[in-house]
Amino acid sequence: MSVLSVWPEVRESWIEEATSDQSSELQQPVMSILAPGFNNVNAYDWEGLTPLMHAVRDVDLTAVRLLVQAGADVDRQDARGHSAIFYCEESRHMPVLRELISLGADIHLSSVGEYSALWQFASLHNVDGVRLLASLGVSVEEGDDFDFTPLMAAASADDSSDSSDSSDSSDS
Secondary structure (H helix, E strand, C coil), X not given: CCHHHHCCCCHHHHHHHHXXXXXXXXXXXXXXHCCCCCCCCXXXXXXXXXXXXXHHHCCCHHHHHHHHHCCCCCCCCCCXXXXXXXXXXXXXXXXXXXXHHXXXXXXXXXXXXXXEXXXXXXXXXXXXXXXXXXXXXXXXXXXXXXXXXXXXXXXXXXXXXXXXXXXXXXXX
16 A cells, blocks of 8 residues: 555645645655645654655655755654654564664664664564664663563563474375
């Protein structure tokens, strides 16, 4: 699902207003990605997400770049305190995560409950995301409101793909 399909109405006026101070070269690509009904690139939709958050979820690097170029705030948080980085939940999101970081996203930003993106990645077994954020200096030992650390989240997360397979593959 693209960002465009999330908001099916009033597209042109929204884009015009959102990019009114931008060059016409920027307006056209942004118009092809975004949708209507909102007055700026940082507006929340009915799900409480911004266009940038949708572009991240959709792993749409072009949309991410254009939205940020048009003024999208990479650190804008939803009601749970999740910024766009928090939507890089799976390894397939790594190119987007790297792009957000290169665009200035705060890798230390915490959500409601004071847990970080690293904490979330650890609990979801996004090993690539954990490695990247840890390599950039995010502490794997910094706890949330309950002193629950990313390392603890990773250790306690239920991951059925890691469960041992008791079947014996040797056929004699």
